[in-house]
Amino acid sequence: MSKLELPSHPDLIIGLECPDDAGVFRLSDETAIVQTLDFLTPVADDPYEFGQIAAANSLSDVYAMGGTPITAMNIVCFPSCDLDAGILPRILEGGLDKIKESGAILVGGHSVDDPEIKYGLSVTGIVHPDRVWANSRAKEGDAVILTKPIGTGIISTALKGGLASEDQVRQAVKTMATLNKNAALIAKEFNVHACTDVTGFGLGGHLIEAAKGAGVRIEIYTEKIGVLDGVMEFAAMGLLPGGTHKNKSFFAPHVRVAQGTDRMRSDLMFDPQTSGGLLLFMAQDQAVQCVDIMEKKGIPAKLIGRVKGPYTNGFLDII
Numbered sequence: 001m002s003k004l005e006l007p008s009h010p011d012l013i014i015g016l017e018c019p020d021d022a023g024v025f026r027l028s029d030e031t032a033i034v035q036t037l038d039f040l041t042p043v044a045d046d047p048y049e050f051g052q053i054a055a056a057n058s059l060s061d062v063y064a065m066g067g068t069p070i071t072a073m074n075i076v077c078f079p080s081c082d083l084d085a086g087i088l089p090r091i092l093e094g095g096l097d098k099i100k101e102s103g104a105i106l107v108g109g110h111s112v113d114d115p116e117i118k119y120g121l122s123v124t125g126i127v128h129p130d131r132v133w134a135n136s137r138a139k140e141g142d143a144v145i146l147t148k149p150i151g152t153g154i155i156s157t158a159l160k161g162g163l164a165s166e167d168q169v170r171q172a173v174k175t176m177a178t179l180n181k182n183a184a185l186i187a188k189e190f191n192v193h194a195c196t197d198v199t200g201f202g203l204g205g206h207l208i209e210a211a212k213g214a215g216v217r218i219e220i221y222t223e224k225i226g227v228l229d230g231v232m233e234f235a236a237m238g239l240l241p242g243g244t245h246k247n248k249s250f251f252a253p254h255v256r257v258a259q260g261t262d263r264m265r266s267d268l269m270f271d272p273q274t275s276g277g278l279l280l281f282m283a284q285d286q287a288v289q290c291v292d293i294m295e296k297k298g299i300p301a302k303l304i305g306r307v308k309g310p311y312t313n314g315f316l317d318i319i
Contacts, residue, residue: 013132014065018213020135021061021196024127032129036061039075039120043156043274044173047087051094052177054119057199057275059102062125063184064197064278066133069102069125074109077118091119102181131188133195135206136213142193143287144218144305147183147294148277150203150268151231152176153241158234168230175228176275183278183299190286198276202247204269204316206279207305208254211314219317220305222265235264243272251316258319266318281307 006016011026022036038058044050055072062069074095078088099106104123155172158164164172180197187195194214198206203225211218247270257266282290287303294301308317 013129014134018134018136021064024065024132026129030128032127032132034062034065034067034125034127035123037075037120037122039118040274041116041118043176047090048094049173049177051091051119052098053173053275055095055098055121056177056179058121058123059098059104060180060197060275062123063180064133064195065125065127066131066184066188066192066195067125067127069104069123071107071124072099072104073107073122074111075118075120075122076109076111077114077116078111079115079117080113082115095119095121098177098179102179133192134213135194135196135210138194138210138214138216138218138281138307140216140307140309141284142281142307143284143303144207144220144307145280145282145287145291145301146198146203146225146277146304147180147280147299147301148175148178148198149226149228149300150198150271150273150276151228152273152276153243153271154231154234154239154268155228157239157241158230161239163234163239164230168228172228180278182297183294183301186293186297186299187278187280187290190282190290192280192282194281196279198273198279200243200272202244202270202272203276204255204318205247205251208251208314208316210279210281211311211316212254213314215310215312215314217308217311217315217317218305219308219319220269221319222261222269224302224304225265226300226302227268231268232264235268240267241272244270247272254314255316255318258317261318269318
């Protein structure tokens with residue numbers, strides 16, 4: 001994309017000039033559309049659960065922009081001759097149930113015959129042009145909120161190795177299949193300065209993207225981060241997905257790990273997540289109230305850090 005001449009437009013609010021979770025285009029003084037597309041290879045053995053997770057993952061980008069999903073279209077890659085014909089309907093059923101839960105409407109889709117299963121959604125949402133949450137607007141003094149525990153990548157690796165228990169897998173699937181809808185609705189009652197969701201770059205990677213976008217330094221306290229059951233034990237066994245090492249290496253120039261910080265916890269910051277939680281940046285007093293309300297509503301939100309101040313190209317302190 002760096003070699004392409006991208007056209008500009010006065011109504012383009014969020015585009016490729018500042019990469020974010022979705023594109024945002026102003027239609028009127030009151031309405032902008034949010035557009036995103038995402039799809040996955042299977043992250044769960046059960047087709048229905050995979051469909052739920054893939055749909056939740058796609059819908060999350062709209063919530064991360066402060067928007068409301070209104071329509072969705074299926075994206076399907078499926079080996080029509082090699083697998084049981086009953087698998088695809090169950091994947092689509094899981095996706096449809098999450099679309100319904102979001103309040104959006106399924107309006108179509110596209111499929112191709114492919115050796116590897118892939119499923120996801122193209123989602124369109126709406127947002128007020130003045131209330132868009134970008135990932136690049138964190139302010140000095142902001143508290144950092146994370147609305148879901150991390151560790152889904154490590155649990156998936158442990159599952160492939162036959163080491164994850166049924167309860168551990170069930171917990172990870174539930175986390176990944178949970179929409180960020182309710183967390184976003186609560187956050188909208190506060191003055192959110194910036195937001196993104198946690199996916200393939202891992203928590204650390206997405207924090208660095210936010211820090212770079214805003215030109216700030218972010219400090220994160222690893223002991224405050226929610227972690228799925230069993231993750232620390234699997235990490236101690238070395239069950240880290242390859243993506244963890246790639247993320248850690250890629251973002252290393254923008255990271256400082258404080259002396260005495262638990263190595264496993266700092267590595268976990270770069271565990272690739274699927275359908276992770278929202279990262280919200282807002283004033284400290286509002287963040288405390290926001291997390292309190294979320295916890296009372298059953299959302300496992302945590303205050304995990306703060307924005308310290310200006311820093312060219314962004315930086316992440318892991319403590």
